[in-house]
Amino acid sequence: MDALKVSEGKMVVYLHPSKTKVISESIKRELSSHLFKFSDTFDGVLLAYEVVEVPSKLAKILSGLDPYLAVRLKANLLLFAPKPDTFLEGKVVKIARESIHVVILGFSAAVITEEDIRDEFKFKIKNGQEIFRSTSQKRHVIKVGTMVRFLVKSFDEEILHVSGSLIPASTGSICWLSKNSEEASRNCRKQRESEGRREERSTGTVDGGALSDEYHVLKKPRKQKVHEGNTTKLDSGRAEMVVNQ
Template sequence: MEGLKVSDANLVVYVHPSKGDKVYQAILRELSSLLFTFSEIFDGVVLSYNDVNFLDKCAKILPGVHPYFAVKLKAKFLLFSPKPNMLLEGKVVKLTQGSIHVIVLGFASAIITEEDIREEFVHKTKHGQDVYASRSHKRHVIKVGTMIRFLVKSFDEEILHIFGSLIPDHTGSIHWLDKNLEDTTPIGRTAKKTRESEGESIMIDRDSVGRETFPMDNIEKYNLRSQGFHVGLHLSECLK
């Protein structure tokens, strides 16, 4: 699935003096506050972080009424950054005559309205259940619980809401597509391709952030939560 990427970032975390004897916990708490929110710096929703390493042995104390100290560290972030024309995957949670409602990665909502559903699909009610069935392929059916692949039209960063489309032929039920589409189709090529893009500066020191795409097959490795912390240096002693 597109829209997932891993970023290596050098950043600065400001810690209150009262947390001087618990620096590591304070930093993890600060990083956790970023989870499942859209970050303009990273240009994506922070899903997970790990490999947290301190870059300096001692932090820099900032002058002021409350002299916070700045801790430089390096961490790896898993980001969700859907862009127009990307292909996403999600689970159908609701169907109506004019829309398909989807959950992506268990937290982001998406909607595909009637005007963005190709004419091949017809809304029907079978055994009291709403479905979208293909006129061309009898077994290509979308219903509640179906995992679908759809195209991104736009993404509302504030409410983490996606507007999608099922107009392209290589969108629809993933189960049906994987069985019936050849590798020569756009989705077949996309699934095999790994992309890398240049990073951007972050936070106060404006260091670069390296990025790479994140295959859907590896999503279980991260479990969409923080894990696998590796602390290079303990700062609590030099900050007392």
């Protein structure tokens, strides 16, 4: 997914003096407070992190009434940063005549309204189940549980809500799109397998909505971009990361 990327961040985390005995825990706690929130500095939503290095055991003490410790560290950050006119993938959770509701990676909601669904898809109720079926490709069906690819129209950074579109021909059910590519069924099987693995991996983590503070390392997704050249710093209250361009 284009929206996923890994960045290497050099940051400074400010810790309260009372935390000097539990530096490691405090760093995790501080970084965890940014999880699932959009950060302008990161230009994305922090999904996971891995503290790679704390270069020095010495920390600068800030002057003032609260002598916070400025701890420098390096961390790998997995970020979710959907941009307009890029593609996202998600699981359909509800279908109504006027809209399709999708959840991306188990945490971000997306809606595709009737106006953003291309005309070939018609709403039907089959066996009591709401579906969108392509009039030209009868096997192209979108129903609850289908993994779909869609175009990003806009992204609400406050609630992490995506407005999507199924207008481009390259959007729709991922399984169907895969079947109709050159790799045909082979890709579909792979897709199924990877989906199965993803579900296993995500149980109790991202999809379960219960990413614990202890779970910091996610495997690098297939298509994620690694920006190793750019180091990122964030400044958010007590945690500060400075961007080194």
